[in-house]
Structures are given as C-alpha cells and as structure tokens.
Amino acid sequence: MKAGIVICLGDLVKEKFGQQKWDAALEGAGLNKNAMFIPIQDVADETVIKVVHSACKVLNLTIEQATDAFGDYWVNTYAPKIYRTYFRGANSAKDFLLQMDRVHEAVTTNIPNARPPRFSYEWTNDKTLLMKYKSTRGMIDILVGCVKGVGKYFNEEIRVRKLSTDKIEVVFAR
Template sequence: MKGIIFSVLQEYAGNRHGDEGREAFRRATGLTTPLATSDYPDEKVAAAVEALAELSGKKPEEVLADFGRYFVAESPLVQKTYAAYFRNAKDAKDFLMKMDSVHVQATKALPGAAPPRFEYEDRGSELVVVYRSERKLCPLLKGLIEGIGLRYNGRPLSWREEACMLRGAKACRLAVRF
C-alpha cells in the first residue's frame, strides 16, 4: 500500500490518541516515520488498525471508518498534498465522481500501485458508488464518503449499502444521498 496511507494513519493515531496512539502505530507497523512516497505491505495497515482498535475499545471497522472521515475532512497532510483535487471539485458529488481518476492519477507514477477502482450510477437524488479493491477496505470508503460530506457540506453524507465485498459481493455498492 502506498505510503501516504501510512503517513496519514500515523497522523490520525496521534490526533486521536496522542503519544499512546503514535506508539501503538509504531509498534504495530515497525515504522517511526513512514514516507508518503514509499510502498509498504498491506498487512501493516491491518496491524495498525487492530492496535488502534484495541487502544480505543472500538471495532477495527469503526476505526477504519473514522480514519476515512479524518483522511478527507481533517488531515493537514491530505489537505496540503491533495489541495488541487479538493479545489477542482465544485461539490461533494463532483468530488465523489472524480475519485476513480484521482486514484489513477495519484498512483500512476508509483510502480506496483493497485488503487481501488470506482464506477458510478447517477440516479438523480442518489449517486451509486461502485467500489472494487483487492483490499476490501469497505469501512474506509464509508468513512471517506461521510468525510467528503463534512468537507463540502459541513455534515456527513448519508449512504445506503446495496452490496458489499465483505459479504460475498463482487463489488461494494453504496447509494449516496446529497
């Protein structure tokens, strides 16, 4: 997985849990200063999420969702690194509809990148986000969607799950309301 995830996850651990969170991240991943441009094993994200779940008393899925909200709505590193992407979207729906191209652009110069892929079905009052990823980080996507709402609307976007890879579907399908 790309280093930006690790850098922001370390930032998140410190933001939510202070020094104890940063230490839990370090112990779980073996990383003191992850580099945003490096590549790290996916298992290290899972280990860090497990450690933060244990520290917070939450389920790993809850930690992933909270991290997703943080990533888009709160992270200073993300705001700085991806400022142009946020500026180039006129609203939450526009940003969501650009997520596939954003992931492709952000990883095209990174060898071995396997970004998630997104497709969309615009139903007028709802946008169905179809998510495919070998990592199956569905809870992270749900948090990202909520965070996009916080960033653009000042409130989380609501979504309804139509299908999920974690329950055997070939892709996650989330119907997002604006």
C-alpha cells in the first residue's frame, strides 16, 4: 500500500502523542525508529497493519478508537494538504462520499502495484446509503473512521454503522 497511510499515521501520533510514542510504535512493529517513508513508496500491507496494531498498543487505544482517529486525521488534516483538488468539487458529505470510488481509482492509476479500495453505492431511502467495500485488505474499520471524518469535514451529523466485513450503512441528517 502507498506509504501515505503510514506517513499520515506518523504525523498524527507525533502531533498528538509525541515523537517517542511514534518511535515506540515503529519499533514495536519491528522497524527501525528512524525509518523514513516517502509518499509514492510502496509499503507491504502486513507492515502497515503491524504499525497500526503497534501504535494501538503503545497508545493504549482500541482498534475502533485508532481507526476513528486515523480517519479523522486523514480526511481533515492530511488529505486536504496532499490531495487538495479532490476536495474542490464536493459541497456535502453525500457528494464527497459518492466521488470516493472515482477518486481512489484516479489517484492510483499511475502507481504501479496500487490496489485501491473500490466502492459501490445503493440507496435504501433518500437518507440512507449502503456503501459496499471491495478491497483485498479487509480494512473496513478504516472506512468507517474515514466516513466519520467526512461528516466532520462538512460539519454534518452522519451516522455510520458497519453491517458486515464489506458493507457499511451511512445515514445522513439531510
């Protein structure tokens, strides 16, 4: 997976908990604490998962707390800096989420080995969206965290519920 995920997690841990915690998270995952990542670099999925689990342990967070914090930071701090253009076209959480399948495809077309998550959408009523998640990685908890982050970005009350390992329900207030 693209190193961006690890860089974003590192920024979050360093900013909110300090450099030492990030060093410990890297070491707990079997990496050198001075390991450097560049955004286009490919990092093995297992390594990303190890770093996330190690960070949870070091910070004493549950996976849900960690993936919520990650999704919030990714959507509200990291992606607006790195991927500003994708935020321009959308005016609501609904618009933004409906663009996410296209965005993930577009952002990774020129990157060898990228296997972006793909999403398909189904409305069960005018406020309730089922998002089906297709990925080889099974990171649906990150999906839930990112969707919550999108609610915050657009300042909207949205409810997100994991229905299975490949489906979430998103209820919009309007």
